[in-house]
Amino acid sequence: MNSAAVPPALAHDEVVSPVHCRRCGYNLYGLRADGQCPECGLETWESVLHTVDPAASRLPKLRDPARVGSALLSLTVFLLIGAAVLATRPLAGWVEKLDPTGRWALAAHVPAEFTFLAAAAAVGGLWSLRGLDPERGIGEQGAVWRRGIWLLAWVLAVGVVAATVAARLEAVFPLSPAADVLRLSLAVPAVIGLLGLQGILGVIGLRSREYRTARGGRQGITAMVAATMGLAAGGLIRLLGLSQSLGGLATLGAVIGLISTLMLLIGLAYLVVNVWWIRRALHRPPPELSEILGRRA
Ligand SMILES: [Zn+2]
Structure with missing residues (x-):
């Protein structure tokens, strides 16, 4: 003390x-x-x-802190939903591959159209950004905030298009790896979006003592960037293994992808908890x- x-x-x-x-x-x-x-x-x-x-x-006042807190919360919830939806079909497929008896047949229970929900979640994320419009008059922090919003806006717009295309591809060409490749290529905008989010959290999160001082309980963006890269690497290894008919390599890739995906989803869920703290501090300063x-x- x-x-x-x-x-x-x-x-x-x-x-x-x-x-x-x-x-x-x-x-x-x-x-x-x-x-x-x-x-x-x-x-x-x-x-x-x-x-x-x-x-x-001591921090500069926000015009409408309650609105900012709610917008940030709904943004992270939509990001979690979008990521979970995008991950569902690959996860089901991977888990199925790991089951040697092949009895689960999980992938058959998730229709290709399910991926459209990810596009809807990205639209929800874009809608949430409205309430996060960067404040004027908070100096350099405002610039970081504004940059974060722009990065997220681009990334979410890419997400809307990519998820829609992936859903169509899977419905029309169910055996083609094209949708998988498209999902993996989303790792690049995902990392950019995470870095934008990091900037925004750095500015807004300072207003919550719970977030500011939580060490172990604070979700690190770097860990989520690492999980995203692990996810992409695992997916590439798996596709490589499949294309060269190397079963062991494909399984290795699937395991790396599975673990990274779970880490990313847990990270996003924890981020929602962190943002819940921030929102509480903004609503009741x-x-x-x-x-x-x-x-x-
Ligand atoms: Zn006392």
Whole structure:
């Protein structure tokens, strides 16, 4: 516990709204900022700091933080849905290959048209971007934010087209690997989109103390980029193995692809949780220090 000292200018202020002691819950209303909790002795200042999140309150104000939080959440949910839909047919196929008895026949249960849902999810993602329009007047952070939005917009537009084409290809040429190749080539825009998302999260995520300070619980974008590249590599190895009739190589590729796909989906699901924290902080921002401390006339 780092017990920061009370800034001298605030030392004689009193707690002017109900702040509860971090340790025992005692209401510190009316006590001095440099005092201690009468119940447990914890510094009042520590409970005040815990209540206000000074780091977030130093950031430039957003015009409509609640809208930004909801848009970010719906964007990541659509990304998760889109990725899960795109992965479903390959996953079913891969799992089927791993089953030597061939009894599961999973792929037969997922029609080619299912992939259209990924295009719909990408449209949903584009729609979510509307609520994320980069704010003016937040300086350099705004530039990072704006770039992230543009990257995501391009990537989602590519996703709409690619998923639609992949669904058609699979329906018309069910045995051709063309749809697989198309899916794999989406790894490139996916990485670009993840990097755009990283920029946006870097700017907006700072406003949530839970996100800012979570170390283990924060989904790293780098890990998801690595999973995307693993997914593409596995898919290429599998296609290579299939084209050269090397069964072992194809299985190796399938296993790498399967593991990477699961890692990516778990990563996206965790990202949704992280964004849920950010949204919560944006919808209910912590009070300003000036609302908590003051001097009574
Ligand atoms: Zn206490």
